[in-house]
Amino acid sequence: MSQNHIDLLMAVIAAGNEVDPSPFENHRNLYSKIDSIPFGNIPWQSFTVTYNGLHPQKAPSWMGQEYKVYFRDIRAVLENQLANPNFNGHINYASKHVRTKDNEHVFTDLMSGTWAWNQADMIAEASDDNDSAMFAPVVLGSNKTTVSVTTEQNDFYPLYTSLGNLQSHMRRAHIGSVSVVAFLAVPKTDKVHENSDTFRTFRCQLMHESLKVIMSPLMHYMSEPIVTRCADGHFRRVIYGIGPYIADYPEQCLLACVVNSWCPKCTAPLDKLDGHMCLDHPPDLVFDAAQDTTEMWDGFGIVGDVLPFTTEFPCANIHELLAPDLLHQIIKGTFKDHLIDWITKYITKAFPGQAGRDRLAELDRRIAAAPPFPGLRHFYEGRNFKQWTGDDSKGLMKVFLPALVGLVPDEMVHTVAAFLEFCYIVHQDQITETDLKLLQVSVVRFQQEREIFIKVSIRNNISLPRQHSLEHYYDLIMAFGAPLGLCSSITESKHIKAVKEPWRRSSQNNPLGEMLTTNQRLDKIEVL
Known part of the structure; x- marks a missing residue:
């Protein structure tokens, strides 16, 4: 108001x-x-970053600018979350293995996966003082957002954090479970210099150095426990650790210091992303990158000028910690940007002129004819959206398959069917070992059936990072639990409360200071 x-x-x-x-x-x-409310008062701080490299004779303006990063004490933010009484009964104070009556492993929240279990083992083995300490993973997420196309300062870069011990349904519901902990700097330059190696390297360095500073208050308590009040009123000895990082594909490349179009999680060759080669990054590969940047760029797609921020912290590997992203990899990526686009192109190419337009119109009529039913969205005009949202794509996924039958080759229908089987499994709150086996079967079927798009000359190859990411879901679910608890839709929906609404309340003239104050006041009200 x-x-x-x-x-x-x-x-x-x-x-x-x-x-x-x-x-x-x-x-x-x-x-x-x-x-005047004394609770939830975590003041904003700032630091400034400048470019300290060589300046050419006609240096671009970005080299002389100061970039200010605003942040809050991340330890205080996480302690507030851990002590929040609203979370009592919804926090896992230890890693766990959940099993069915048939002794099948069930993957639900982050603490039910193998990653949290292994981290707890390493902490216990590191020192006798760590016995019975509580492991608290720090979930991070960042995503640049635009609030308006008409103002000078329209891009903001919030960094969010959430306690990994929270059960997934609490993180999706927000209720204080996802907090904005920083606003990262957004360096800009003109069209001439925006694709220069120097600017891109600086932008990457700026992010990683900023994350190191923001995470530094936790460094000491990643190896030694700190006594902290918990939601149930008890005090526990807590050891923090960097947990999964929620990000879309461009952000994942930036975080992993990987060249665009490569996989940020494995060393699969650039032209072999449509295969089954998923080799993990060797732990020392990022350090070797600084020695021979050309070889690392060409051979592994690694930006050798920058070391990931996780190299400064114990038991953290950014390639391992990148979370699965249902919104951008599956819903918007593979379904909307790939399958729907390819099928539309096929119909237009195979049936030129009016015949193709008639088929597309028939497809839209079938989509619009879906009967009303709870959970089904009615698309009155078929696929004709002025602006696609994630909810649009999710709604269309439920009615798209039957609308295709008879309009395109059976292989394309089978491709969509195999992909939707994969989607139904990864969108479950609880995923069993049997589900994971079915997941692998659906991935193999999808990869086999999608070859039809190469046969009909819609694609020359399918070496695409977002479709390649399907290969990693089996291991990611085993490591981090069901993907719904770590989806980028969680951080994107947080943009509304943390960025867009505070911006609308501001004077909109250098509004960031007002937005920081609004966020601090909202936190105080939430604590009451």
Whole structure:
């Protein structure tokens, strides 16, 4: 609510009740009361980063600029989450193995996966002082967002954090489970220099150095426990660790220091992403990268000028920690940007002119004819969206398969069917070992059936990073549990409360300072 609307509301309340005055005189009185709340007060800090490399004779403007990063004490943010009484009964204080009556391993939350279990083992083995300590994974997520196309400062780069011990349904519901911990700098330059190696390297270095500073308050407590109050009122000895990082594909490349179009998780060759070669990055590969940058770039797709921020922290490997991203890899990526686009291109190519337009119109009519049913969305105009959202794509996935039958070759229908089988499995809250076997079968079927798009000359190859990511879901689910608890839709929906609504409330003239204050006030209200 804007300041003027708050003043108006207080005046209306006061005018309507002469005996009992309004709770606040005006917006200033309201804000001062909120600011005086002692709980949840984690002040914003900042540091400045500048380019310290060689300046050419006609240096671009970005080399002389200062880039300010705003952040809060991440340890205090996580301690607030851990002590939040609303989370009592929804926090896993230890890693766990969940099994069915038939002794099948069930993967649910992050703490049910093998990664948390192995991390807890390593912590216990590192020192006798760590016995009975609680392992607290730090889930991170970042994604640049645009609030307006008409203002000068329209891009913001929030960094979010969430306690990995929280059960997945609490993280998806937010309720204080996802907190904005920093606003990263967004370096910009003109079209001439934006693709230069120097600028791209600086942008990557800026992010990793910023993350090192932001995460530094936790460094000491990644090897030695700290006594912390928990949601159930008990105090526990806590050891933190860098957990899964939620990011879309461009962000994953930036985090993994990997060249665009390569896989950020494995060393599969650039032109073999459509195969089954998924070899993990050797632990010392990033250090070797600094010795021979050309060889690392050409041979492994690694940007050798930058070391990932995780190299500074114990038991952390960014290639291992990149979380599965259902929204951008599966829903928007493979389904919307690939399958729907390829099928549309096939119909247009195989049936030129009016015949192709008639087939596409028939496809839209079939989609629009889907009967009303709980959980099904009605698409009145078929696929014709002015702007696709993740919800649009998820709704279309439920009705797209039957609409295809008879309009395209059976192999294309089988491709979509195999892909949807994969989708239904990875969208479950609980995934068993049997489900994982079916997942692998659906991936193999999908890879076999999609060859039809090469046969009909829609694609020359299918060496695509987002489709290649399907190969990693089996291991990622075993490591981190069901992917729904680590999807980028969690951070994207947080943009509304943390970025977009505070921006609308601001003067929109250098608004970041006002947005930081709004976020701090919201945190104080949430603690009450």
